[in-house]
Amino acid sequence: DAPYPYRDAEPCLQLHGLSKRFGNQTVLQQIDLTVYNGEFISLLGPSGCGKTTLLRLIAGLDQPDQGRIELHGQDVTRLPPARRDYGIVFQSYALFPNLNVADNIAYGLRGNKEARRKRVTELLALIGLDAYATHYPAQLSGGQQQRVALARALATSPSLLLLDEPLSALDARVREHLRREIRQLQQQLGITTVMVTHDQEEALTMADRVVVMHRGGIEQSGTPHQIYRQPASPFVASFVGQGNFLPVQINDDGRVQLGEHHYAIPHTLAVGQAASLFIRPEDLRLHPEGELPDHTVWAERDKQELLGALYRITLRVPAWGQHTVQVDLGHEALSRLGQAQRVALSLPLERVHLFPQEATC
Numbered sequence: 001d002a003p004y005p006y007r008d009a010e011p012c013l014q015l016h017g018l019s020k021r022f023g024n025q026t027v028l029q030q031i032d033l034t035v036y037n038g039e040f041i042s043l044l045g046p047s048g049c050g051k052t053t054l055l056r057l058i059a060g061l062d063q064p065d066q067g068r069i070e071l072h073g074q075d076v077t078r079l080p081p082a083r084r085d086y087g088i089v090f091q092s093y094a095l096f097p098n099l100n101v102a103d104n105i106a107y108g109l110r111g112n113k114e115a116r117r118k119r120v121t122e123l124l125a126l127i128g129l130d131a132y133a134t135h136y137p138a139q140l141s142g143g144q145q146q147r148v149a150l151a152r153a154l155a156t157s158p159s160l161l162l163l164d165e166p167l168s169a170l171d172a173r174v175r176e177h178l179r180r181e182i183r184q185l186q187q188q189l190g191i192t193t194v195m196v197t198h199d200q201e202e203a204l205t206m207a208d209r210v211v212v213m214h215r216g217g218i219e220q221s222g223t224p225h226q227i228y229r230q231p232a233s234p235f236v237a238s239f240v241g242q243g244n245f246l247p248v249q250i251n252d253d254g255r256v257q258l259g260e261h262h263y264a265i266p267h268t269l270a271v272g273q274a275a276s277l278f279i280r281p282e283d284l285r286l287h288p289e290g291e292l293p294d295h296t297v298w299a300e301r302d303k304q305e306l307l308g309a310l311y312r313i314t315l316r317v318p319a320w321g322q323h324t325v326q327v328d329l330g331h332e333a334l335s336r337l338g339q340a341q342r343v344a345l346s347l348p349l350e351r352v353h354l355f356p357q358e359a360t361c
């Protein structure tokens with residue numbers, strides 16, 4: 001792995017022990033997080049895990065019950081939103097319908113008329129809407145409106161950009177396009193960014209670091225590669241991407257028993273402990289007859305679905321206690337496999353993760 005580019009950067013935003021309750025429901029529990037200058041962080045998690053609440057605390061739109069928020073080392077926990085140095089973009093475009101694009105962008109700007117006009121021109125160029133200065137929000141597409149909202153958030157050159165599901169109201173094509181545009185802009189400006197999303201693809205493709213939240217806590221924080229390749233818990237493994245969970249047992253000799261087979265996989269689990277073996281569908285291998293590598297079992301083909309670039313094959317594996325697994329294959333690999341009902345399946349041990357059984361999602 002290349003060294004993480006923000007490893008030596010100065011902290012921009014620091015959250016220390018943030019907790020929040022609504023009535024008797026604890027929505028955030030002891031959140032600690034440091035976001036470095038220039039970093040793009042995405043807060044990813046299922047609905048209700050507390051990510052929007054966390055963003056609102058950072059923005060000062062809500063107050064924490066406990067904990068401290070620092071921006072560039074200054075305690076801003078009790079400061080009103082207007083005195084914190086950030087720009088924010090919400091899911092709904094939240095533009096003023098009676099102001100044109102230029103006036104929407106200029107809304108929070110100070111200074112004389114000429115300086116404001118110059119800044120608006122710069123921002124219009126930045127978002128590629130030079131020709132739309134005098135248009136009204138209702139005359140723009142959803143994607144264009146969101147770009148205007150972004151320009152407005154960036155107008156005062158804040159040191160922090162907060163994005164609350166900024167793309168989720170847009171259709172798939174526009175969303176994908178804007179993902180790239182926002183990321184490019186963020187890198188060009190070097191602006192520290194925290195984005196809330198429940199969309200794993202969005203989090204993985206846009207962020208330098210993904211913070212996975214679950215039930216008001218941080219489950220794992222890491223680069224997209226780490227989150228996908230080294231999930232720290234069954235929750236992360238199943239929430240980000242797809243995967244097979246198979247029940248296993250740890251033998252007296254430390255090997256991992258899966259159905260009739262045992263495998264030498266490094267682990268820190270106790271002998272006799274029940275555990276789950278996790279493997280991604282693209283990491284399992286199917287082999288045409290004739291060339292069988294180590295750790296091969298026979299599997300029976302069941303369903304086959306086209307996902308687009310890949311096929312997802314469901315297989316029943318008698319030797320693994322009759323469990324079913326899903327395997328993703330490219331079109332070519334599938335055609336090499338032919339029509340055989342019975343196929344050889346192997347488990348690349350270096351791709352396997354073991355989780356204690358009791359740590360369920």
Ligand code: ATP
Pocket residue numbers: 022023027045046047048049050051052053054198
């Ligand atoms: P979503 O993606 O659905 O917005 P989320 O992860 O952003 O989910 P939050 O909006 O932070 O989750 O909500 C976390 C929990 O806090 C939810 O159970 C929600 O009902 C509750 N909650 C949020 N805001 C309030 C509020 N103002 N009053 C009472 N409960 C609230």
